[in-house]
Amino acid sequence: MLILGIETSCDETAAAVVRNGRDVLSDVVASQIAVHSPYGGVVPELASRKHVEAIVPVVGQAVDRAGCSLHDLDAVAVTQGPGLVGALLVGLSAAKGLAYALNKPLLAVNHLEGHMEAAFLDKDRPQVPFICLVVSGGHTSLYHVSPDGTSRCVGHTRDDAAGEAYDKVAKLLGLGYPGGVIIDRLAQRGNPIAFEFPRSRLEKGSLDFSFSGIKTAVAYFVKRYGSPGEEGHGEAPYRLEDLAASFQEAVVDVLVEKTLQAAERYGVGHVALAGGVAANSRLRRRMEEECAYRRLQLHVPSVRHCTDNAVMVAAAGYRLWLRQGFTPDPLELDAVSRLP
Structure with missing residues (x-):
């Protein structure tokens, strides 16, 4: 089955063509980092406008690079939510228009399920049940995937997501956006x-x-000791690299610890890691070490497929089709910013 995936839940316009949920024929992403960097985070109105500008050429590139035509597609999969509602509407409107014009079925994908599918693009799917940590700028949740393939949230953030904490600390330190990448490098x-x-x-x-x-602890620390500089430069009596590493270690400690607790509690042998923060080098290394020590099989996406992309949407759409078929009345679908 040849599926066109479309993703516009936040600040990246993406389209991809995937065969049978695994064979990636094209993968196109138009990033908006340059647009949002001056603001230290994503500005929803600007994101929506950029999606409108990019969606048609991005979809066209994805189909061209796949070496097929729109009429060769078997279905269109699109992120319905969660995400920024204005951004979601752009992708959803494009997908509905394509599905209607081409008389193709439409698959409405949960963004978080897409991230979970990304962990298995390059490897065999894990034996169920398994635990999946989805960690990004908007989400930090633990899911228990049952033998029947359904997932249940068993842990979630009560305030900031991990990626959100990275971005806010980076903004506090004047490091720029996206903060997670910069802090990881430092x-x-x-x-x-x-x-x-x-x-x-x-x-x-x-x-x-x-x-x-x-x-808040980092904010008080900087207020007490002053702003640091890289490689020891600046007035503060400490290095920016040490502050970044200490902050990151605290975040990673909790992410790894809770994931392993969930694996033990539910008696699973497989663990998956997904979402934008899954690209973090320290989190990947710590999770690999701890899972190896406990003889757990770890599934992690390639770095490219950790952040928002349309390959994961097409793959999740294929999995959705295997479970329940196509979406009834697809033109009645609407964007859901807080889709559970």
């Missing part, structure tokens, strides 16, 4: 135990997350 040259930042584990036995506390 942390590789820093000492992760230079400073002790809090690890919020919440009540005993909880699989939920909280990252607002560490963000």
